[in-house]
Amino acid sequence: MAVLVQKFGGSSVADAGRIRAVANRVAAAVRRGDQVAVVVSAMGDTTDELLELAAAVNPAPPGRELDALLASGEQVSAALVSMALAAQGIRAVSLCGWQAGIHTDRCHRKASILHVDPRRVREELAAGKVAVVAGFQGLADTQDVTTLGRGGSDMTAVALACALEAAACEIYSDVEGVYTADPRLEPAARKLSHLSYEEMLEMASLGAQVLQGRAVEYAMQHGVRIHARSTFSEGPGTMIEEAREMAVGAVVSGVAHDAKVAKICLLEVPDRPGIAEQLFSALATRQVNVDMIIQSVNRQQVNDLCFTVSWEDLPAAREVSEAVAAQLGATGVTWDDQVAKVSVVGAGMAANPGVAATLFGALAREGINIEMISTSEIKISCLIRAAEVQRAVRAVHRAFDLGR
Amino acid sequence: MAVLVQKFGGSSVADAGRIRAVANRVAAAVRRGDQVAVVVSAMGDTTDELLELAAAVNPAPPGRELDALLASGEQVSAALVSMALAAQGIRAVSLCGWQAGIHTDRCHRKASILHVDPRRVREELAAGKVAVVAGFQGLADTQDVTTLGRGGSDMTAVALACALEAAACEIYSDVEGVYTADPRLEPAARKLSHLSYEEMLEMASLGAQVLQGRAVEYAMQHGVRIHARSTFSEGPGTMIEEAREMAVGAVVSGVAHDAKVAKICLLEVPDRPGIAEQLFSALATRQVNVDMIIQSVNRQQVNDLCFTVSWEDLPAAREVSEAVAAQLGATGVTWDDQVAKVSVVGAGMAANPGVAATLFGALAREGINIEMISTSEIKISCLIRAAEVQRAVRAVHRAFDLGR
Numbered sequence: 001m002a003v004l005v006q007k008f009g010g011s012s013v014a015d016a017g018r019i020r021a022v023a024n025r026v027a028a029a030v031r032r033g034d035q036v037a038v039v040v041s042a043m044g045d046t047t048d049e050l051l052e053l054a055a056a057v058n059p060a061p062p063g064r065e066l067d068a069l070l071a072s073g074e075q076v077s078a079a080l081v082s083m084a085l086a087a088q089g090i091r092a093v094s095l096c097g098w099q100a101g102i103h104t105d106r107c108h109r110k111a112s113i114l115h116v117d118p119r120r121v122r123e124e125l126a127a128g129k130v131a132v133v134a135g136f137q138g139l140a141d142t143q144d145v146t147t148l149g150r151g152g153s154d155m156t157a158v159a160l161a162c163a164l165e166a167a168a169c170e171i172y173s174d175v176e177g178v179y180t181a182d183p184r185l186e187p188a189a190r191k192l193s194h195l196s197y198e199e200m201l202e203m204a205s206l207g208a209q210v211l212q213g214r215a216v217e218y219a220m221q222h223g224v225r226i227h228a229r230s231t232f233s234e235g236p237g238t239m240i241e242e243a244r245e246m247a248v249g250a251v252v253s254g255v256a257h258d259a260k261v262a263k264i265c266l267l268e269v270p271d272r273p274g275i276a277e278q279l280f281s282a283l284a285t286r287q288v289n290v291d292m293i294i295q296s297v298n299r300q301q302v303n304d305l306c307f308t309v310s311w312e313d314l315p316a317a318r319e320v321s322e323a324v325a326a327q328l329g330a331t332g333v334t335w336d337d338q339v340a341k342v343s344v345v346g347a348g349m350a351a352n353p354g355v356a357a358t359l360f361g362a363l364a365r366e367g368i369n370i371e372m373i374s375t376s377e378i379k380i381s382c383l384i385r386a387a388e389v390q391r392a393v394r395a396v397h398r399a400f401d402l403g404r
Numbered sequence: 405m406a407v408l409v410q411k412f413g414g415s416s417v418a419d420a421g422r423i424r425a426v427a428n429r430v431a432a433a434v435r436r437g438d439q440v441a442v443v444v445s446a447m448g449d450t451t452d453e454l455l456e457l458a459a460a461v462n463p464a465p466p467g468r469e470l471d472a473l474l475a476s477g478e479q480v481s482a483a484l485v486s487m488a489l490a491a492q493g494i495r496a497v498s499l500c501g502w503q504a505g506i507h508t509d510r511c512h513r514k515a516s517i518l519h520v521d522p523r524r525v526r527e528e529l530a531a532g533k534v535a536v537v538a539g540f541q542g543l544a545d546t547q548d549v550t551t552l553g554r555g556g557s558d559m560t561a562v563a564l565a566c567a568l569e570a571a572a573c574e575i576y577s578d579v580e581g582v583y584t585a586d587p588r589l590e591p592a593a594r595k596l597s598h599l600s601y602e603e604m605l606e607m608a609s610l611g612a613q614v615l616q617g618r619a620v621e622y623a624m625q626h627g628v629r630i631h632a633r634s635t636f637s638e639g640p641g642t643m644i645e646e647a648r649e650m651a652v653g654a655v656v657s658g659v660a661h662d663a664k665v666a667k668i669c670l671l672e673v674p675d676r677p678g679i680a681e682q683l684f685s686a687l688a689t690r691q692v693n694v695d696m697i698i699q700s701v702n703r704q705q706v707n708d709l710c711f712t713v714s715w716e717d718l719p720a721a722r723e724v725s726e727a728v729a730a731q732l733g734a735t736g737v738t739w740d741d742q743v744a745k746v747s748v749v750g751a752g753m754a755a756n757p758g759v760a761a762t763l764f765g766a767l768a769r770e771g772i773n774i775e776m777i778s779t780s781e782i783k784i785s786c787l788i789r790a791a792e793v794q795r796a797v798r799a800v801h802r803a804f805d806l807g808r
Contacts, residue, residue: 016460023461050480056420057427057484058491065490068498069483072476076454079473080461086469087462094472098502099547120547143503143524 002167003125004029007039007135007157009173012231013077014044022231023084025172026130030090035125037164038092039135039157040081042073063108067137067147071097074134074153082132092130095120097137097145101163102156104138104146110287111138111146113155113218116163125164133160150312151212158215162222169224171211172231177238178203178210180254180402185390188403193236195253196243200226202345202379203256216240243347252346252355252400255393259386261291262314262337263371264321265306269330278328279305282320288313292341292374292383305330306372308383311337339371340389343381344396350377362399366391406571407529408433411443411539411561413577416635417481418448426635427488429576430534434494439529441568442496443539443561444485446477467512471541471551475501478538478557486536496534499524501541501549505567506560508542508550514691515542515550517559517622520567529568537564554716555616562619566626573628575615576635581642582607582614584658584806589797592807596657597640600647604630606749606783607660620644647751656750656759656804659797663790665695666718666741667775668725669710673734682732683709686724692717696745696778696787709734710776712787715741743775744793747785748800754781766803770795 006029008022022040029036050069054061061069078094085092097104101117124131135153140146148155154171161169178200181189195203197220204213210228219226219240229237269275276295283290292308309317314337321333342363349355359380363370368391372383384392397403410433412426426444433440454473458465465473482498489496501508505521528535539557544550552559558575565573582604585593599607601624608617614632623630623644633641673679680699687694696712713721718741725737746767753759763784767774772795776787788796801807 016457019461053420053480053484054487057423058487060491061487062490065483065486065496065498068486068500069480072479072483075476075479076457076473079469079476080457082469082472083458083462083465086466087464092469093548094469096472096549144497145500 002034003037003164004034005037005039005157005161005164005166005169007153007169007171008041008081008231009153010041010044010046011174012172013040013081016080019077019080019084022081023088023090025231026081026085027088027090030130036130037121037125037160037166038081038130038132039153039160040074040077040132041135041153042070043077046073046076064144067108067145070147071134071137071145074136078132078134082130085130085132090130091128092132093124094132094134095124096134097156098139100131100133100160102138102159104140104148106140106142106144106146107287108146110149111140113138113148113159116159118160118163121160121164151215154212154215155218158219158224158226161224162218166224168227169219170227170229172229173210174231175210176230176233176235177228178240178254181393181397182257185257185393186255186397188397190403192238192253194239194241196347197240198243198378199253199345199347200240202343202376203254211240251348251352252344252402254345254402255342255396255400256345257340257342257389257393259340259389260311261308261339261341261383262311262335263306263308263339263383264317264333264335265304266321266325266328266330267304267332267334268302269305269325269328271301271303275328276305279321279324282324283317286316286320288317288320292372292381294372308339308341308372338386339383340386341381341383342389342392342396343379344400345379347378349379356380358399359396362395363392366395368392368395406438407441407568408438409441409443409561409565409568409570409573411557411573411575412445412635413557414445414448414450415578416576417444417485420484423481423484423488426485427492427494429635430485430489431492431494434534440534441525441529441564441570442485442534442536443557443564444478444481444536445539445557446474447481450477450480468548471512472549474551475538475541475549478540482536482538486534489534489536494534495532496536497528498536498538499528500538501560502543504535504537504564506542506563508544508552510544510546510548510550511691512550514553515544517542517552517563520563522564522567525564525568555619558616558619559622562623562628562630565628566622570628572631573623574631574633576633577614578634578636579614580634580637580639581632582644582658585797585801586661589661589794590659590801592801594807596642598643598645599657600751601644602647602782603657603749603751604644606747606780607658614642615644655752655756656748656806658749658806659746659800659804660749661744661746661793661797663744663793664715665712665743665745665787666715666721666739667710667712667743667787668721668737668739669708670725670729670732670734671708671736671738672706673709673729673732675705675707679732680709683725683728686728687721690720690724692721692724696776696785698776712743712745712776742790743787744790745785745787746793746796746800747783748804749783751782753783760784762803763800766799767796770799772796
């Protein structure tokens with residue numbers, strides 16, 4: 001009897017009808033003889049609505065209380081999915097993070113899972129029940145409820161799949177899987193049947209809205225195979241697994257983009273050792289994730305220091321940058337949230353030196369200016385104007401013949 | 405430094421503005437130097453909305469899952485009240501039932517508090533914080549979340565006040581206190597400054613919507629003084645305490661009414677010993693609370709057996725009655741939900757034999773027919789037609805000169 005983890009995102013449980021559809025899907029797996037642990041996100045826009053309520057009573061609510069508030073969303077959907085299963089004659093119990101043994105650190109709003117104690121879930125599965133676990137949440141050693149940050153339900157699913165030694169971890173959403181580009185921007189985009197963890201990681205961090213980055217990282221470290229698929233169709237999705245288990249990969253697997261990024265520049269920073277460390281450790285203390293970094297030499301002993309962050313982190317990043325700039329004697333701080341990142345990702349890239357040239361050429365032919373570049377073993381990213389994202393994605397998709 | 409428990413009902417936390425007002429009220433007590441534990445209900449109609457959602461996925465949802473669902477409501481309001489306090493510079497932590505040490509039995513939907521372990525709440529108070537506890541919920545030894553039934557937040561407040569040895573337990577709602585009659589029915593109704601536990605118990609069970617019966621019972625057993633007062637005004641409300649602490653009570657303190665009752669009759673039940681036990685133990689097994697009971701002798705060896713229940717318990721009560729009637733050989737079961745109960749309550753009643761006569765006389769002069777009567781040391785109740793409630797309450801209020 002195989003253990004299966006199935007995770008359903010917010011749009012999959014957005015109303016009573018969809019919750020019944022999710023229950024059908026789970027029930028089918030149970031009837032096939034699987035032991036199923038389900039992980040659910042909050043219904044539709046619940047999390048945003050709760051954040052609005054919070055803002056109405058306190059413009060800067062404490063993280064601990066926000067977590068206590070937000071955790072209610074997944075609790076509601078877990079209970080409703082359990083009820084919908086019961087209506088089909090499938091025995092099910094909903095479990096909050098603290099009941100499901102999801103232990104995290106104390107970092108409210110962005111907690112990390114430290115370990116999963118799967119005893120309760122195992123007991124329920126062994127008793128012939130479906131365990132419906134509230135995603136996105138856990139318990140710190142202070143006995144306080146924590147949340148894992150946006151997309152944290154993916155993390156719950158993967159960590160639970162690992163702890164249960166599940167045969168598979170199915171992540172359901174409203175898309176069919178991972179595409180060579182966002183189909184809303186590039187109609188010729190093609191669904192990928194397989195993708196390595198590394199490629200998915202780049203795709204996730206680069207704005208492909210399918211899977212949360214930390215969840216993919218955890219899956220990679222612990223060898224959990226993820227099947228990203230659609231709640232609303234029966235077809236196979238994209239299997240995310242170790243590269244060596246895949247057929248020889250394409251040089252470039254896909255084009256990712258992220259328009260919710262902002263660029264911050266510290267102007268004319270004196271060129272002394274330790275400057276960058278001072279800035280980026282201050283940003284790290286405030287939990288700001290920095291993405292691209294460029295240090296450009298302006299003139300002797302004075303540099304411009306630019307970096308990108310997500311929109312979410314922009315207010316904190318500006319605050320830190322202005323404080324650090326003043327300390328360092330920089331002449332000013334500029335910021336710009338009308339930028340976007342377009343990237344090509346592919347496990348076969350490192351061995352193919354022509355990728356960068358093809359990418360830059362495709363953008364140049366469209367007259368798109370590149371403001372920043374960053375590279376890794378398996379991706380190249382360019383920062384461009386936000387208004388040019390669609391043209392850029394389509395040009396690059398075409399240049400690498402990804403629609404074939 | 406006195407410990408104070410303040411409980412706010414659903415209408416007191418119905419929206420962001422009211423939550424801020426509650427925070428003002430709590431903050432004032434903190435600034436006076438009290439250690440404050442707050443207990444909150446779910447916002448406004450949250451509980452009903454969650455029940456609707458549940459019904460949409462399962463017409464008969466399992467109790468365990470309903471409890472997991474409903475408990476989210478108080479969790480939300482507790483977190484929001486904590487945030488609103490933080491906005492005023494008052495440190496506060498929200499605690500769910502399981503965090504606040506509210507241990508209950510396993511009876512989902514109507515759980516009883518077995519004991520309160522106040523360690524976490526005490527720690528938070530000692531650290532100079534307000535503890536904002538989600539009312540209405542607790543934790544069974546199975547590690548499952550339970551709820552205490554409608555009005556259960558009062559129960560949480562009283563049990564917590566007892567465990568904390570609080571100086572007072574203030575129960576805030578949208579009414580000023582306990583009145584001699586429902587002011588919506590009788591404009592001449594007068595607020596009572598003091599009431600004994602016993603009188604309040606009769607008032608609560610008889611439909612005065614101020615305090616939950618079980619909470620009053622618990623307060624009586626443990627000597628917790630309750631101050632029932634209004635969230636929206638500063639004036640004193642009604643103090644509920646031991647009769648011996650009060651000035652000599654009036655013969656009749658007030659008129660209570662309850663229109664959400666139903667009468668069920670088993671017709672022509674054979675007159676054998678053990679019949680009543682069989683019926684009422686079957687009802688008890690289904691958690692049906694039976695109120696008035698009348699057994700009337702029809703003719704030799706055949707009785708009619710009538711009883712009343714709340715509307716909430718009517719479906720279960722009918723089901724049980726029909727099953728038992730069939731077993732017993734009764735000729736049928738009738739039910740009627742267009743009845744109401746009107747009662748006079750007063751600690752001085754037992755020593756004043758004229759009360760019943762005055763009550764029956766007042767109803768008779770209005771031409772109101774009495775269908776059932778039940779009495780106790782401190783109350784007399786009459787079952788009448790629901791349509792006649794207002795006339796009955798006003799006539800009785802006048803007959804006992806309660807508006808003086």
